Amino acid sequence: MGQSTEERPLKVVFASPAEYFTDAAPIGNGSLGAMVWGGVASEKLQLNHDTLWTGVPGNYADSKVAAALPVVRKLVDEGRFVEATAAASSLTDGPNEVYQPLGDINLEFETSNQEFKSYKRELDLHTAIVYTTYNVGDVQHTREHFCSNPHKVLVTKISANKSGLVSFTVSLSSQLIHNVHVVNETEVTMEGSCPKRRPTLDKTGIDNTGIKFAAALSLQMGGDGAKAAVINGQNLRIDNADWVVLLITASSSFDGPFVSPSDSKVDPVSEALRTLNISRNLTFSQLKAAHLIDFQGLFHRVTLQLSQLSTFGNTSLNGVGEAIKTTAERVSSFKSDEDPSLVELLFQYGRYLLISCSRPGTQVSNLQGIWNQSVTPAWEAAPTLNINLEMNYWPALPCNLSECQEPLFDFIASLAVNGAKTAKVHSSCSFA
Numbered sequence: 546m547g548q549s550t551e552e553r554p555l556k557v558v559f560a561s562p563a564e565y566f567t568d569a570a571p572i573g574n575g576s577l578g579a580m581v582w583g584g585v586a587s588e589k590l591q592l593n594h595d596t597l598w599t600g601v602p603g604n605y606a607d608s609k610v611a612a613a614l615p616v617v618r619k620l621v622d623e624g625r626f627v628e629a630t631a632a633a634s635s636l637t638d639g640p641n642e643v644y645q646p647l648g649d650i651n652l653e654f655e656t657s658n659q660e661f662k663s664y665k666r667e668l669d670l671h672t673a674i675v676y677t678t679y680n681v682g683d684v685q686h687t688r689e690h691f692c693s694n695p696h697k698v699l700v701t702k703i704s705a706n707k708s709g710l711v712s713f714t715v716s717l718s719s720q721l722i723h724n725v726h727v728v729n730e731t732e733v734t735m736e737g738s739c740p741k742r743r744p745t746l747d748k749t750g751i752d753n754t755g756i757k758f759a760a761a762l763s764l765q766m767g768g769d770g771a772k773a774a775v776i777n778g779q780n781l782r783i784d785n786a787d788w789v790v791l792l793i794t795a796s797s798s799f800d801g802p803f804v805s806p807s808d809s810k811v812d813p814v815s816e817a818l819r820t821l822n823i824s825r826n827l828t829f830s831q832l833k834a835a836h837l838i839d840f841q842g843l844f845h846r847v848t849l850q851l852s853q854l855s856t857f858g859n860t861s862l863n864g865v866g867e868a869i870k871t872t873a874e875r876v877s878s879f880k881s882d883e884d885p886s887l888v889e890l891l892f893q894y895g896r897y898l899l900i901s902c903s904r905p906g907t908q909v910s911n912l913q914g915i916w917n918q919s920v921t922p923a924w925e926a927a928p929t930l931n932i933n934l935e936m937n938y939w940p941a942l943p944c945n946l947s948e949c950q951e952p953l954f955d956f957i958a959s960l961a962v963n964g965a966k967t968a969k970v971h972s973s974c975s976f977a
């Protein structure tokens with residue numbers, strides 16, 4: 546493995562908008578993540594922030610547990626494992642706390658009597674950008690989405706190849722307790738709180754005493770006839786633009802693993818707006834260039850070549866109207882063709898996901914990276930190449946991404962603080 550002189554066309558390709566969460570395309574900058582659904586009349590960008598969890602710091606050293614542990618150990622020593630499991634289960638304090646979804650960016654586009662055609666959506670692993678294109682009549686509509694680590698912002702550009710044909714309404718929403726504030730015709734914020742404890746499946750007992758969060762959205766637009774307005778005090782309406790760039794930032798009141806949400810001094814609204822103010826002074830091209838330098842500095846460290854370049858199918862968005870082979874079709878045909886380029890794609894997709902969900906200073910990647918749509922998540926599948934085709938597993942362990950492992954070591958170090966206290970009470974162990 547090494548740097549190749551030819552760039553492998555590593556693209557996850559879709560021929561239709563997402564119908565399910567696992568069909569959407571993941572992007573992320575380590576802390577802020579989004580799933581791009583790619584709808585035509587209605588688009589959704591589902592947002593997560595790595596610090597938005599239920600729960601508060603706790604003391605896990607329990608004298609009652611310490612007293613009961615010898616019983617569990619004795620049962621294990623006697624080979625009575627079922628009884629040992631039952632005895633150990635009674636010592637836990639209920640279900641673990643869970644990762645929470647921040648909210649959604651909702652885009653409602655103008656619909657016409659003409660049907661859309663030539664739809665394509667792809668995640669380009671070389672650029673960490675999701676592209677969506679489709680035609681309405683003779684007009685090609687294009688969207689680009691990426692999540693910048695250098696500027697801590699999600700960027701979306703919406704454009705058409707003819708002037709004045711970009712019109713839509715944008716709004717923010719969340720499953721959590723929240724409120725939306727329209728600052729002016731080009732800016733809107735959302736703030737709220739997640740529950741202090743894991744909600745039940747029927748969502749009873751939900752409160753707003755957990756970690757607080759905020760998202761801030763600002764837009765730039767171009768075109769002689771472009772205009773923006775506030776609709777119903779909650780939404781922004783853009784009409785007759787040539788292009789529109791949306792900038793989204795998010796933050797939470799999380800102030801470290803040992804600070805209770807009620808004691809946090811972090812103001813997520815101020816933090817989100819501070820980050821947004823840095824990005825809004827830059828052009829789309831400047832944000833994209835910084836994103837590419839940062840991401841490709843990690844991603845292009847490793848290449849894997851198992852096939853000749855000519856074995857790749859036509860998976861490019863270039864040439865709208867051309868037939869493409871989707872990733873779902875490639876997965877389905879793998880049993881017969883054993884396409885080695887799909888193995889390359891899967892390997893590099895694993896590296897892409899780790900880069901997108903784990904960076905220095907962020908939280909450790911959980912079982913789903915930083916992507917989750919449920920307030921009561923189980924062990925849900927991470928975004929994968931499954932495209933609903935029963936490949937619900939993380940790709941092989943990525944290599945040569947030592948920076949992306951830093952959050953794991955930070956997390957282990959934080960666990961050791963309470964772990965030492967617990968070990969001392971439960972097992973009379975001490976650590977230097």
